[in-house]
Amino acid sequence: METQPITTLADLINEIYLLIDYSAPEEESEALKEVLEGYAGDAIAMNVFHHFYSYLPDAREDGITGISRVARRHGVFLFCVTTLYSTYLYLATRESTTLLGPFSAGIEEQDLLEFFGWRDDDHFREAVGDPAELDEHIPMNDSRDLCPVCGTGDGEFHAFGCPVEICPWCDGQLTNCECRFIKTGREQLSRDSHLDELLARLEDAGRVPYSAAEHRPSFLTEDR
Numbered sequence: 020m021e022t023q024p025i026t027t028l029a030d031l032i033n034e035i036y037l038l039i040d041y042s043a044p045e046e047e048s049e050a051l052k053e054v055l056e057g058y059a060g061d062a063i064a065m066n067v068f069h070h071f072y073s074y075l076p077d078a079r080e081d082g083i084t085g086i087s088r089v090a091r092r093h094g095v096f097l098f099c100v101t102t103l104y105s106t107y108l109y110l111a112t113r114e115s116t117t118l119l120g121p122f123s124a125g126i127e128e129q130d131l132l133e134f135f136g137w138r139d140d141d142h143f144r145e146a147v148g149d150p151a152e153l154d155e156h157i158p159m160n161d162s163r164d165l166c167p168v169c170g171t172g173d174g175e176f177h178a179f180g181c182p183v184e185i186c187p188w189c190d191g192q193l194t195n196c197e198c199r200f201i202k203t204g205r206e207q208l209s210r211d212s213h214l215d216e217l218l219a220r221l222e223d224a225g226r227v228p229y230s231a232a233e234h235r236p237s238f239l240t241e242d243r
């Protein structure tokens with residue numbers, strides 16, 4: 020349940036530098052590393068870079084030249100990723116990244132379309148339009164309306180386990196205060212069932228949604 024996103028981010032970036040050396044055309048690698056550096060504080064974008072360079076979608080040398088945000092809901096991001104040779108759709112959260120496929124193939128999964136509010140693939144294509152016209156994804160550290168760790172929006176609940184979530188019982192940091200042990204009567208929360216129990220208690224007490232105005236500044240003082 021404890022997460023340390025800031026320290027692992029630095030490790031992640033170093034790993035992506037190495038992956039770029041292996042996975043991208045050599046003459047492009049400096050420029051591609053600059054693109055990466057533009058997103059250095061954004062854990063979710065970093066996951067996309069890591070996934071891309073680990074599993075090159077077309078199994079040939081390539082590199083990310085830009086990321087656009089197609090949609091976002093409850094900390095789930097749909098990104099349009101432009102590369103030297105192609106354009107892809109990725110679905111990403113703080114915990115996971117999924118390659119959906121080439122942008123031109125659209126979205127097949129009905130559940131996913133509906134999650135973001137599109138009736139079907141045609142509606143998605145119509146609503147999104149030309150990927151070249153999409154706005155560049157603003158790195159989350161610069162994006163004041165989003166939780167800088169889990170990416171949830173102003174007024175939405177954090178991804179469970181996000182260290183920015185405020186404890187409804189003591190107003191402290193939920194991943195740090197003692198309330199999670201006191202309220203569940205457990206010394207450790209080591210199993211999924213323990214976490215489910217905590218989540219149920221939290222929901223009874225009323226989880227504190229992310230507030231960009233109130234919760235963000237204190238967290239940023241820890242930014243390194």
Ligand SMILES: [Zn+2]
Pocket residue numbers: 166167168169170171177178181182183184229
């Ligand atoms: Zn959060």
Ligand SMILES: [Zn+2]
Pocket residue numbers: 186187188189190191192193196197198199
């Ligand atoms: Zn507490």
